Amino acid sequence: MYPEWIRSMPKVELHRHLEGSIRPATILDMFRRNLGMYLDTSLEELLPRMQITGSERSLVDFLAKFEFFMPCIKSRADITRITREVIEDCAAEGTVHAELRFSPAFIQGLTGLSLVEAVEAVLDGAREVPAGMSVSFILGTPQPRGVEVAWDTVKLARDYLSSGVRGVDISDDTRIRSLEEYQAPMEWARSEGLGVTIHAGEAEGPESVRTAVERLGATRLGHGVRAVECDEVLELAVARGVVFEVCPTSNIHTRVAESYENHPMVQLLAAGAKVTLNTDDPGISGISLGHEYQVAISHWGLGPDELRQMNLTAARAAFVDDARKAELAAVVAAWRPDDGSAGGAAGGPRS
Numbered sequence: 001m002y003p004e005w006i007r008s009m010p011k012v013e014l015h016r017h018l019e020g021s022i023r024p025a026t027i028l029d030m031f032r033r034n035l036g037m038y039l040d041t042s043l044e045e046l047l048p049r050m051q052i053t054g055s056e057r058s059l060v061d062f063l064a065k066f067e068f069f070m071p072c073i074k075s076r077a078d079i080t081r082i083t084r085e086v087i088e089d090c091a092a093e094g095t096v097h098a099e100l101r102f103s104p105a106f107i108q109g110l111t112g113l114s115l116v117e118a119v120e121a122v123l124d125g126a127r128e129v130p131a132g133m134s135v136s137f138i139l140g141t142p143q144p145r146g147v148e149v150a151w152d153t154v155k156l157a158r159d160y161l162s163s164g165v166r167g168v169d170i171s172d173d174t175r176i177r178s179l180e181e182y183q184a185p186m187e188w189a190r191s192e193g194l195g196v197t198i199h200a201g202e203a204e205g206p207e208s209v210r211t212a213v214e215r216l217g218a219t220r221l222g223h224g225v226r227a228v229e230c231d232e233v234l235e236l237a238v239a240r241g242v243v244f245e246v247c248p249t250s251n252i253h254t255r256v257a258e259s260y261e262n263h264p265m266v267q268l269l270a271a272g273a274k275v276t277l278n279t280d281d282p283g284i285s286g287i288s289l290g291h292e293y294q295v296a297i298s299h300w301g302l303g304p305d306e307l308r309q310m311n312l313t314a315a316r317a318a319f320v321d322d323a324r325k326a327e328l329a330a331v332v333a334a335w336r337p338d339d340g341s342a343g344g345a346a347g348g349p350r351s
C-alpha cells in the first residue's frame with residue numbers, strides 16, 4: 001500500500017492498456033460464464049497464469065499472460081464491462097485524466113465484432129465517467145500485424161475523433177517488423193489531428209526511438225527508456241520535447257531494466273527529459289498507479305513536487321483539446337498534500 005497523499009494527488013495517466021488492466025476477478029468470471037471453465041478453481045490458483053510472479057524472463061513471457069486470459073473475452077458486453085471497470089479503477093486511484101489504449105483488430109479476433117463494433121463497445125463503457133475525470137482512447141496496431149491493419153486502425157481512429165478517440169499507437173512485440181513500415185499511416189494520422197505515441201525504446205534499442213520520433217512523428221514514446229543507451233538519441237528526444245511514458249514495473253517484468261535502482265528513469269531525469277509515470281498493464285503486473293508513485297519515492301528519492309511536475313508534463317502532453325489541458329494543469333498545480341505525511345517522503349536523494 002501507499003500513503004493517502006499519493007492517492008489524493010490528481011494524476012494524469014497516459015499509458016495504460018485496456019486489455020492489460022482487466023480485474024483478475026472479472027477474468028475468472030468471464031471464463032466461467034463464457035466458456036464454463038475453472039468453475040472449481042479459485043482466483044488464487046489462477047492468478048499466476050494471469051499475472052507476473054517474478055520467474056518470467058522476457059517480453060514474450062509477459063505477452064504470454066495475455067495469451068492465457070484473452071480467450072475468455074467473447075462479447076460486446078464483455079468489452080463494455082471491462083472498459084467501465086477500468087475507468088472505475090482509475091478514478092479510485094485519483095486519476096483525473098486517463099488515456100486508455102486498445103487494439104480494435106485484437107478485439108475483433110477475440111469476439112468476432114467488426115472494428116467499428118469493437119470501438120463502440122469500448123465507448124459504451126465510457127458513457128458514465130466520474131465527475132471531474134476525463135478519458136481519451138488511443139487505438140493501437142499490434143506491430144506484428146502489419147501496415148494494412150495500421151491503415152484500418154488509423155482511419156477508424158479518425159472516424160471516432162470527436163467521440164473520445166484521440167490518438168494512435170504501434171504496440172505489442174515491436175521486434176517482429178521494422179517500425180519504418182508504419183511511417184505513412186502515422187503521418188496521415190497526424191495530419192488528421194490524431195495524437196501519435198509509439199512503443200519504442202523498450203524491446204528495441206535507441207534506434208527505434210529515433211525512428212519513432214524522426215520518421216513516425218511521435219510526440220510521445222511508449223516507454224522510450226532505452227534512449228539512454230545512446231547520447232545522441234537521448235539529446236534528440238530532449239531537444240524535441242518528446243514525452244516519455246515511463247512504466248517502471250512493466251520494465252522490470254519484461255527485463256528492460258534489471259532493478260528499480262538501475263532503471264533508466266534516473267538518467268532520463270538527469271538529462272532533463274520530459275517524463276511521466278504510468279502502469280502499462282496493471283492487471284498483469286499486479287500493481288496500481290499509486291504503486292508506481294511509491295516506487296519513484298522509495299527508489300529514486302522523488303517527492304510531491306517532482307511527482308506533481310510529472311503530472312503537469314502529462315497534462316500538457318495529453319491527447320485532449322487545449323481547454324481540457326489547461327483545466328488538468330490547473331487541477332494538478334493546485335494540489336497540495338494535506339495530511340502532513342508527504343514532507344518526509346521528499347527527503348531522499350535527488351536524481
Ligand SMILES: [Zn+2]
Nearest residue numbers: 017199222280
Ligand atoms: Zn504499453
